Amino acid sequence: xxxxxxxxxxxxxxxxxxxxxxxxxxxxxxxxxQGATQRFHDIARIFTxxxxxxxxxxxxxxxxxxxxxxxxxxxxxxxASQAFIPRGDQPFIVVVAxxxxxxxxxxxxxxxxxxxxxxxxxxxxxxxxxxxxxPDQDFIVVDLISPEPNCDEHHFxxxxxxxxxxxxxxxxxxxxxGGGAG
Numbered sequence: 001x002x003x004x005x006x007x008x009x010x011x012x013x014x015x016x017x018x019x020x021x022x023x024x025x026x027x028x029x030x031x032x033x034q035g036a037t038q039r040f041h042d043i044a045r046i047f048t049x050x051x052x053x054x055x056x057x058x059x060x061x062x063x064x065x066x067x068x069x070x071x072x073x074x075x076x077x078x079x080a081s082q083a084f085i086p087r088g089d090q091p092f093i094v095v096v097a098x099x100x101x102x103x104x105x106x107x108x109x110x111x112x113x114x115x116x117x118x119x120x121x122x123x124x125x126x127x128x129x130x131x132x133x134x135p136d137q138d139f140i141v142v143d144l145i146s147p148e149p150n151c152d153e154h155h156f157x158x159x160x161x162x163x164x165x166x167x168x169x170x171x172x173x174x175x176x177x178g179g180g181a182g
C-alpha cells in the first residue's frame with residue numbers, strides 16, 4: 001500500500017507532540033545587554049541523560065535528496081533531545097512520528113520549516129534524518145555525545161510505501177506552505 005505524506009507548515013501547536021519549534025516569532029523575549037540585545041528566552045528545553053556524556057553543539061552540512069522520496073527509515077534518540085537550527089534562511093523538511101516502541105505509519109507527519117525555524121525533537125521521538133531543500137544547507141545541531149547507545153533505527157518493510165513529494169520546494173527560499181508564527 002502506498003501512502004503519500006502531506007506537507008504542512010511547521011507550527012508550535014501541531015509540532016508540540018514531537019518537540020519544540022525554535023523561532024523568534026511568538027517567543028517570550030526581553031532586552032538584555034543594556035538594551036542592545038533582545039533575548040528570545042527558553043524556547044526549547046535540552047534533555048540529556050547526564051550519567052555518561054555531555055550536551056554538545058555541532059555543525060552539519062546537508063544535501064537535498066531526490067523527490068519524491070520514499071521514507072524507508074526513521075530514527076530516535078532515547079537518551080536525549082536533538083535540535084536542528086538552520087544557518088541561513090533556507091527551508092527544510094521535518095518528518096516525525098510519536099514516541100513508542102512501534103511506529104504506526106498513519107501517525108507519521110511531515111512539516112516544512114520556513115528557514116527561520118529550527119526543531120528540537122524530544123527524547124524518543126521518531127524522525128527522518130535531515131531533509132535539506134538546497135545544496136550545502138548548514139545546520140547547528142545540539143544533542144548528546146555519549147558512549148551509551150543513543151540512536152535506534154526503524155526500517156520499514158517493503159509493504160509500507162511512504163512517499164514524500166517536495167519537488168516544488170527544492171531550491172526555493174520561502175515555500176508557499178511555510179510560516180513562522182505558531
